[in-house]
Amino acid sequence: MRRAIRQPSIAWGTTVRQRARRGRPERIPGCLACAPSSLHCWRGRKRPSPTRFPANAWRLPAISRASDVARFVDTEIGNLRIGIEQGFTAPRSNVERVIGQLDVLLSVSAEETPYFDPATRDGDEAFGTELATVISTEIFPAVRRYRDFLAQEYLPVAREEIGVTSDPGGRDCYLASVLFHATLPLTPEEIHEAGLREMERIHAEMSEIGRISFGTEDVQELIQLVRADPANSFETPEEVVAFAGDAVDRAKAAMPDWFGFVPRAEVALKPYPDYMRITGGGFYSAGAADGSTPGTYEFGTHEPGNLNRGGGFEATTFHETYPGHHMQVYVGLEGAGVHPLLKYFFSSGLGEGWALYTERLADEAGLYSAEVDRLGMLSNEAFRAARLVVDPGMHALGWSRERAVNYMLDNTAASQGGVESEVSRYIAVPGQATAYLTGSLVIQDLRRKAEAALGDRFDIRAFHHAAGYDGRVDRLGAPVSRTGGTLTWRGSWFSVAGSVASPRPQSFAGPCAATTRSCWSTGPPHF
Numbered sequence: 001m002r003r004a005i006r007q008p009s010i011a012w013g014t015t016v017r018q019r020a021r022r023g024r025p026e027r028i029p030g031c032l033a034c035a036p037s038s039l040h041c042w043r044g045r046k047r048p049s050p051t052r053f054p055a056n057a058w059r060l061p062a063i064s065r066a067s068d069v070a071r072f073v074d075t076e077i078g079n080l081r082i083g084i085e086q087g088f089t090a091p092r093s094n095v096e097r098v099i100g101q102l103d104v105l106l107s108v109s110a111e112e113t114p115y116f117d118p119a120t121r122d123g124d125e126a127f128g129t130e131l132a133t134v135i136s137t138e139i140f141p142a143v144r145r146y147r148d149f150l151a152q153e154y155l156p157v158a159r160e161e162i163g164v165t166s167d168p169g170g171r172d173c174y175l176a177s178v179l180f181h182a183t184l185p186l187t188p189e190e191i192h193e194a195g196l197r198e199m200e201r202i203h204a205e206m207s208e209i210g211r212i213s214f215g216t217e218d219v220q221e222l223i224q225l226v227r228a229d230p231a232n233s234f235e236t237p238e239e240v241v242a243f244a245g246d247a248v249d250r251a252k253a254a255m256p257d258w259f260g261f262v263p264r265a266e267v268a269l270k271p272y273p274d275y276m277r278i279t280g281g282g283f284y285s286a287g288a289a290d291g292s293t294p295g296t297y298e299f300g301t302h303e304p305g306n307l308n309r310g311g312g313f314e315a316t317t318f319h320e321t322y323p324g325h326h327m328q329v330y331v332g333l334e335g336a337g338v339h340p341l342l343k344y345f346f347s348s349g350l351g352e353g354w355a356l357y358t359e360r361l362a363d364e365a366g367l368y369s370a371e372v373d374r375l376g377m378l379s380n381e382a383f384r385a386a387r388l389v390v391d392p393g394m395h396a397l398g399w400s401r402e403r404a405v406n407y408m409l410d411n412t413a414a415s416q417g418g419v420e421s422e423v424s425r426y427i428a429v430p431g432q433a434t435a436y437l438t439g440s441l442v443i444q445d446l447r448r449k450a451e452a453a454l455g456d457r458f459d460i461r462a463f464h465h466a467a468g469y470d471g472r473v474d475r476l477g478a479p480v481s482r483t484g485g486t487l488t489w490r491g492s493w494f495s496v497a498g499s500v501a502s503p504r505p506q507s508f509a510g511p512c513a514a515t516t517r518s519c520w521s522t523g524p525p526h527f
Contacts (some may be wrong), residue, residue, distance in 0.1 A: 059127050063131060066131060066134045067138060069115075077145065081153070084157055086168070087167065091160070091161065092155065092158040102150070113135060119131045174392070177430045177432070183349035188396035192392045194441075195385050203219045206222060207222070223310070223379075223412070226308065226413055233306065235304060241271060241301065244269055247369070248297070248317060248322060251367055255327065258461060261335060263326075263335075265294060265295060267326045268295070268297070270299075282320050286326075306417075311412075315359045316380065319358060319359050323361055323365075325355050348436075348439070349438065349439040349442075352439055353436060353439015354467075356380075356436045363377055376413070379413040382412045382413075386407060390403075391426050391434055394427060
């Protein structure tokens with residue numbers, strides 16, 4: 001039996017943490033999007049400071065990486081053919097979306113593609129000419145081969161079923177995926193039920209905001225009311241950028257009250273480029289480790305009239321910048337005593353759990369502009385609760401795509417287009433969407449325990465340093481023993497001047513064994 005070839009990302013010098021955040025131009029990451037998403041990672045790479053490295057130290061590797069794209073793409077095509085032979089295929093609906101993305105990519109000039117971005121930042125004419133030649137003569141033909149392979153060979157045999165359980169050994173694959181992303185040994189049924197419970201709690205909070213500020217306690221009526229009011233949307237892309245900038249400025253100014261260490265690195269705001277204009281939401285990319293170039297928060301400004309504040313845009317801004325991903329990444333990069341593994345490797349359970357936790361923290365800090373933006377925070381949280389419902393629903397419990405879309409539309413303030421894009425993402429990457437709320441709940445549980453144990457001695461700045469930044473919780477459920485004052489930390493658990501139960505190793509085998517990690521847990525999370 002032929003085996004697929006495992007190959008590294010072609011993103012030059014990009015860390016695992018950065019690849020995990022960047023590789024989703026159309027929110028359809030994975031092998032089917034290997035060419036655009038991997039090079040999108042490379043596009044986001046910030047070149048080293050010219051005062052520290054000679055130009056050729058990064059220009060030559062950039063050309064070398066670009067010249068290696070064709071081999072990378074051809075290897076991926078070979079891997080997909082092996083998958084077909086062994087009965088593993090992706091859903092037809094997602095294959096069609098990737099083909100559409102590649103068509104857009106192939107419709108522009110070399111200089112307009114994300115592949116040319118290193119030359120745009122560099123400004124050297126000779127380097128730009130050489131890179132454009134590689135793009136035109138090597139990358140474009142490879143992307144065309146990839147696109148034609150998907151349309152002519154892969155699409156006709158792609159599975160109609162959306163759930164990974166329709167592939168051989170699919171349930172084991174889903175269990176392994178959840179363990180890999182959320183780092184918690186949860187079954188589809190446990191995740192699904194937790195999502196339903198959390199949705200009920202969040203809707204109660206939304207109902208209270210509706211009663212006080214919008215004249216209705218009915219959540220469905222509230223969602224429709226907020227969606228229909230043009231005052232809750234934007235008029236121009238420039239207005240969207242200004243709104244995000246104001247939110248970042250307020251959040252940054254408040255950070256010393258909540259964190260003992262605030263990194264020096266700045267964060268830049270950048271609307272999505274044209275080839276990503278229909279992509280919803282936003283994402284964060286780290287800059288240079290030495291802070292010579294800023295981190296970047298990219299977000300959509302396409303059709304600003306359809307970007308509703310009740311959908312959580314301001315909460316997403318806090319999630320991606322301060323006090324979320326930008327803070328977390330750069331406290332790791334700039335902070336003293338952080339192990340390199342924790343500086344450069346990304347865990348969705350901790351990373352996304354932390355960023356979702358900080359959306360609530362922003363409310364505690366009084367950062368939201370208005371009640372509609374607080375409602376957006378709850379809508380974001382409801383969105384993550386809905387993920388816990390629909391991700392295992394589609395992949396393990398027999399839900400259709402239509403049922404998943406309708407559930408999210410009925411229970412969140414997200415738009416039809418946004419929900420459609422998100423559901424495609426969940427289908428493409430089983431289990432990843434479960435990491436956000438599960439991780440946030442564990443961190444909230446940690447904080448409640450610390451507050452109860454320490455009483456008046458509880459220091460929120462010290463807690464945030466321990467729980468989010470210095471590695472004491474490096475993987476949710478993992479036993480990382482550190483002692484600080486009277487607290488003894490064990491992953492997602494701690495005791496006061498005492499010990500916890502011995503950890504139990506768990507792992508899953510099966511066709512997804514390559515993505516399996518042992519998960520050491522001292523007990524189930526308190527959902």
